[in-house]
Amino acid sequence: MHIGLIGFGSIGRELHKRLAEDPINTVTALTRSPIPEAPRGLAQVQSLDALLAAQPDVVVECAGHSAVQTYAVDVLQSGTALMLASQGALADQELLSALQSAADNAGTQLIFPSGAIGGLDLLRACSADGPVDVMYQGIKPPKAWAGSRAEESVSLNDLRQPHVFFQGTGREATLAFPKNANVVAALALAGAGFDRLQVELIADPEATGNTHRYSVTSPVCKFEINIENAPSAGNARTSMTTVLSILMDIRAFAAQCSKRRDSE
Numbered sequence: 001m002h003i004g005l006i007g008f009g010s011i012g013r014e015l016h017k018r019l020a021e022d023p024i025n026t027v028t029a030l031t032r033s034p035i036p037e038a039p040r041g042l043a044q045v046q047s048l049d050a051l052l053a054a055q056p057d058v059v060v061e062c063a064g065h066s067a068v069q070t071y072a073v074d075v076l077q078s079g080t081a082l083m084l085a086s087q088g089a090l091a092d093q094e095l096l097s098a099l100q101s102a103a104d105n106a107g108t109q110l111i112f113p114s115g116a117i118g119g120l121d122l123l124r125a126c127s128a129d130g131p132v133d134v135m136y137q138g139i140k141p142p143k144a145w146a147g148s149r150a151e152e153s154v155s156l157n158d159l160r161q162p163h164v165f166f167q168g169t170g171r172e173a174t175l176a177f178p179k180n181a182n183v184v185a186a187l188a189l190a191g192a193g194f195d196r197l198q199v200e201l202i203a204d205p206e207a208t209g210n211t212h213r214y215s216v217t218s219p220v221c222k223f224e225i226n227i228e229n230a231p232s233a234g235n236a237r238t239s240m241t242t243v244l245s246i247l248m249d250i251r252a253f254a255a256q257c258s259k260r261r262d263s264e
């Protein structure tokens with residue numbers, strides 16, 4: 001497999017490290033500027049044209065909402081499958097429709113890894129049967145909210161107990177907290193809907209990792225999920241499970257490609 005990465009931060013680096021353990025994989029990363037002391041075997045490019053010219057089997061975006069806005073349609077229009085970590089960008093309905101059309105027209109795949117959250121299979125099944133009510137709470141240590149809009153309403157360093165600094169819809173949460181609420185978009189896209197989904201975001205000075213907790217109420221079932229994630233190396237706000245989930249989807253995509261090649 002040849003994997004193209006957009007972004008080489010905490011997710012990109014860990015993905016590369018794990019993919020490089022298997023010599024069958026090659027990785028090309030699109031970065032804004034050359035990475036000093038890049039890991040061995042990593043090819044680097046600084047434009048999307050150069051990334052697509054390298055002909056990756058799949059492109060994995062792990063950069064942020066602006067990268068989805070800038071590159072995603074062009075990747076899909078080129079006929080290359082695209083996996084998105086920064087799904088919160090799709091709270092913009094026009095962008096979501098543009099990506100779906102680009103994927104359909106080019107006959108390629110737009111893949112949404114579950115990221116740092118789980119249980120989406122049952123949520124998807126229940127939502128297909130009618131509207132469901134979903135309440136989500138995201139609880140992270142103060143340092144994971146540093147630099148975010150949480151700082152407009154709370155002094156993060158002075159917190160002595162858990163503090164709810166945001167309550168609103170899934171759409172409001174994903175747009176206001178682009179680096180922290182992509183899991184909210186995963187719930188919305190799995191059927192909870194950006195506007196129906198209710199969200200609370202909490203800074204907890206006692207938290208050592210990132211907790212994603214949600215409850216689903218539908219006419220056919222009720223369930224609650226509580227996920228306590230360890231942070232990734234280098235970014236307190238990003239959970240390690242995000243990398244594992246993307247890796248799992250890359251492996252599933254590779255298996256599909258190899259079946260298709262065998263049958264050709």
Ligand SMILES: NC(=O)C1=CN([C@@H]2O[C@H](COP(=O)(O)OP(=O)(O)OC[C@H]3O[C@@H](n4cnc5c(N)ncnc54)[C@H](OP(=O)(O)O)[C@@H]3O)[C@@H](O)[C@H]2O)C=CC1
Nearest residue numbers: 007008009010011032062063064067085086115116182238
């Ligand atoms: N679905 C999920 O569960 C999760 C999704 N995410 C998403 O993944 C994103 C990345 O997470 P993480 O790796 O921890 O973040 P980091 O901040 O560690 O790394 C992001 C990297 O992307 C680069 N980048 C940003 N914009 C662009 C661009 N337009 N083109 C190329 N490179 C770019 C940055 O480079 P530079 O140094 O130039 O700024 C940086 O190196 C998050 O912002 C979030 O949107 C994160 C966690 C969970």
Ligand SMILES: O=C([O-])CC(=O)C(=O)O
Nearest residue numbers: 116180181182183238239
């Ligand atoms: O990694 C996490 O725990 C969740 C996260 O940052 C996001 O959803 O953007």
